[in-house]
Amino acid sequence: xxxxGLLIDGFGHILSWNHILLMxxxxxxxxxxxxxxxxxxxxxxxxxxxxxxxxDPISAIILLSCMYWGALFGGxxxxxxxxxxxxxxxxxxxxxxYPMAKGGQPSRALTLAFVSAGLGALAGVVMxxxxxxxxxxxxxxxxxxxYFAVYFLAFASFIxxxxxxxxxxxxxxxxxxxxxxxxxxxxxxxxxLTFDIPELIKGVSxxxxxxxxxxxGELLLTSEEGLRFxxxxxxxxxxxxxxxxxxxxxxxxxxxxxxxxxxxxxxTPAGPTAASFMSYGVARRSARDKSLFGKGDPxxxxxxxxxxHSAGTSALxxxxxxxxxxxxxxxxxxxxxxxxxxxxxxxxxTDRPDFVWxxxxxxxxxxVVAVFLVIATVPLYASILRVPFSIIGPIxxxxxxxxxxxxxxxxxxxxxxIGFGLLGYVFKKLDYPLAPLVLxxxxxxxxxxxxxxxxxMSGGSLNIFWSNGLVSGLMALGLVLLLSPLAxxxxxxxxxxxxxxxxxxxxxxxx
Amino acid sequence: MKxxxxxxxxxxxxxxxxxxxxxxxxxxxxxxxVTAGPxxxxxxxxxxxxxxxxxxxxxxxxxxxxxxxxAGGAEGFVYTxxxxxxxxxxxxxxxxxxxxxxxxxxPYKAEDLTPVAALASDEFVLWVNGxxxxxxxxxxxxxxxxGGLKIGGSQSKDVDQILTSMINDATGAKISYIPFKSxxxxxxxxxxxxxxxxxxxxxxxxxxxxxxxxKPLCVFKSVKLSSEAKVAGDKGWGxxxxxxxAGIPIDNYxxxxxxxxxxxxxxxxxxxxxxxxxxxxxxxxxxxxxADTSQSPVYLSGEELKSAVEVDGAAVSEVLKREGWLAN
Numbered sequence: 001x002x003x004x005g006l007l008i009d010g011f012g013h014i015l016s017w018n019h020i021l022l023m024x025x026x027x028x029x030x031x032x033x034x035x036x037x038x039x040x041x042x043x044x045x046x047x048x049x050x051x052x053x054x055x056d057p058i059s060a061i062i063l064l065s066c067m068y069w070g071a072l073f074g075g076x077x078x079x080x081x082x083x084x085x086x087x088x089x090x091x092x093x094x095x096x097x098y099p100m101a102k103g104g105q106p107s108r109a110l111t112l113a114f115v116s117a118g119l120g121a122l123a124g125v126v127m128x129x130x131x132x133x134x135x136x137x138x139x140x141x142x143x144x145x146x147y148f149a150v151y152f153l154a155f156a157s158f159i160x161x162x163x164x165x166x167x168x169x170x171x172x173x174x175x176x177x178x179x180x181x182x183x184x185x186x187x188x189x190x191x192x193l194t195f196d197i198p199e200l201i202k203g204v205s206x207x208x209x210x211x212x213x214x215x216x217g218e219l220l221l222t223s224e225e226g227l228r229f230x231x232x233x234x235x236x237x238x239x240x241x242x243x244x245x246x247x248x249x250x251x252x253x254x255x256x257x258x259x260x261x262x263x264x265x266x267x268t269p270a271g272p273t274a275a276s277f278m279s280y281g282v283a284r285r286s287a288r289d290k291s292l293f294g295k296g297d298p299x300x301x302x303x304x305x306x307x308x309h310s311a312g313t314s315a316l317x318x319x320x321x322x323x324x325x326x327x328x329x330x331x332x333x334x335x336x337x338x339x340x341x342x343x344x345x346x347x348x349x350t351d352r353p354d355f356v357w358x359x360x361x362x363x364x365x366x367x368v369v370a371v372f373l374v375i376a377t378v379p380l381y382a383s384i385l386r387v388p389f390s391i392i393g394p395i396x397x398x399x400x401x402x403x404x405x406x407x408x409x410x411x412x413x414x415x416x417x418i419g420f421g422l423l424g425y426v427f428k429k430l431d432y433p434l435a436p437l438v439l440x441x442x443x444x445x446x447x448x449x450x451x452x453x454x455x456x457m458s459g460g461s462l463n464i465f466w467s468n469g470l471v472s473g474l475m476a477l478g479l480v481l482l483l484s485p486l487a488x489x490x491x492x493x494x495x496x497x498x499x500x501x502x503x504x505x506x507x508x509x510x511x
Numbered sequence: 512m513k514x515x516x517x518x519x520x521x522x523x524x525x526x527x528x529x530x531x532x533x534x535x536x537x538x539x540x541x542x543x544x545v546t547a548g549p550x551x552x553x554x555x556x557x558x559x560x561x562x563x564x565x566x567x568x569x570x571x572x573x574x575x576x577x578x579x580x581x582a583g584g585a586e587g588f589v590y591t592x593x594x595x596x597x598x599x600x601x602x603x604x605x606x607x608x609x610x611x612x613x614x615x616x617x618p619y620k621a622e623d624l625t626p627v628a629a630l631a632s633d634e635f636v637l638w639v640n641g642x643x644x645x646x647x648x649x650x651x652x653x654x655x656x657x658g659g660l661k662i663g664g665s666q667s668k669d670v671d672q673i674l675t676s677m678i679n680d681a682t683g684a685k686i687s688y689i690p691f692k693s694x695x696x697x698x699x700x701x702x703x704x705x706x707x708x709x710x711x712x713x714x715x716x717x718x719x720x721x722x723x724x725x726k727p728l729c730v731f732k733s734v735k736l737s738s739e740a741k742v743a744g745d746k747g748w749g750x751x752x753x754x755x756x757a758g759i760p761i762d763n764y765x766x767x768x769x770x771x772x773x774x775x776x777x778x779x780x781x782x783x784x785x786x787x788x789x790x791x792x793x794x795x796x797x798x799x800x801x802a803d804t805s806q807s808p809v810y811l812s813g814e815e816l817k818s819a820v821e822v823d824g825a826a827v828s829e830v831l832k833r834e835g836w837l838a839n
Contacts, residue, residue, distance in 0.1 A: 053562060143700060186667060186692055201582045202579070322699050343717050345722060346721070457661065457705075
């Protein structure tokens, strides 16, 4: 209850036209950097940071955090429209968002994504409001074994979702692990798989890989179908947006589950990318009718988007309460806090309640502003799809190449994107799944670091993963998720065999 | 405000006098290559300098900051070293500029970079959990001699692990080292009692110190820190004893914040940037930055800097050699 009083004070600090205007500016800029692949929220925020040095800390954080919200929303737009994730965390949105848009319902896909994202973010803020003190203490319980268990859980929930052959999934995942290990290894400090090529010492950026695998790969496939001069007959009607809004309550279960996953992954802090993948995996597993997943199932959009945003929002809490950034963007904002003369850490809540609760209040308002702004852009974005592919295709290639260059200002990344594009094309032609590769690239090196740190801590004993209730519980849950499809399959086959045996027996007797 | 204007005038006057002597003047945008990710210590170092240069108009050409922090900063140094003779690329780093090529097979050598200036020196403090029952560094060392204690730090075979090795060597302790991605992670691991100590820079642990989650035992410096301010309750940086008097015989260990040009640049280019950076180091904004991040003021350039780099490089290489971490 005390927190609610503080929150109302927070609203008192931020409710002015100046601040609302800053929010709108921040969100608009954020949508812009989110839509351009490669630019992304961390780069956008660090570009804007010098401008805030002369502002008071509350206005500055409002501007930056609203830019963050905007970028999170913008990142989903290109995933849905062009199969190019603008942010790493919106990769999972491409799985169903792009097929739905391609099928002629871009407005529905975008609206679903934006509204569920907004709901996810609001749930994250409500959690911060109510549980801030408890969460800060809980996050301290996490060390390397617990991190490894969380990553293991994310892998386990996602690993068996593919409809493809398990061996193809394995090949794809191993390739992802190999790509993730390029560059400098945190534990030994040595370079791995760089082959003395200077361009490789920075490792292979995850963004480069997804732009190539998804964006270029998709373009190659589309071009193969031949030159077409007509766009997708996308309906762009305001009524469509309204209809989708009414449709949303039907997915309350998916939304609730994804929110919990998102908040959990945001606090721990495994981050929004892991959250969106895990949430997609869980939604698909628990769906009774899986046939539409991957072909434009609305739950396949709602689940990753909700989790992405609730994780993105929750990730700001560890930053404020402990001084540990939960995401790259949070790291930049933390740098900002120091420059504005604030020390991120446990005392910030006590020393500067006006700042902390002003920020939390601005999260409520900022997200509402963001949802309205992005929904207003839906008709505009949706109509882009009506432009013929022969015109929009080359533009997308140009955007991807410039985005690839911007990731690290490196020309060699453009060639890497082309390489990944070819790989993506081959994968799709041979029916290999891309998702396991992407997941392994995102979480592979983190999981490896956590595992090896745990081994250093325990002196090489695996018992450290069962050393306390928290880590044991996480590992057990992971194992259950990993093995349950196998168990279901076994039970299923046994049952079928029993069913099969009976009629066959009769048949044989008759013969 | 008035004060800063008058300082700006003074600097402008100084620049006017110095201008005919310095032949070089950048004529296109200057790239500041930060050899760390956005938000880290090196990033704030470079961006603070960028802001001060812009405020006092110390350079006519605009400044562009890029982050190239992968592979422990090697990405940025390789990139900078690749622009041999280019007077418009400056790399910002720490002592990692000359340590990386010694400990890892990175595709550049320390000689491929020209030292310009060192502007600050970040200190190292031995921190333990706030609830730990060590009162002094000597207590900690006594426990550490029994073995089983863990120090966590940022990266592998870097400043934190080198210092841990030096503590072991100086006291006969058997402390193991767990590498994390950043000093921030090491700070939280210590607050959560997952590791026994860390050797973070003051600014990396300040927030946790204020909340009594961690406490400092000693600072690796020959004299106490000079800051008077009481930052955590009734304690301030100046109250932390030096490690030498507290029971760990290590005299001085600090990390310079350094600026580098590519190899093969003209001496007047080096002189130009060294002058600009000296002017930066004399501004009140710079003093505020040092105070906010609890770093010590240092300004080194020219021969002074070269010999400091040699001394530091040799001292640290000795540790790397003892541990068998030399890459070549």
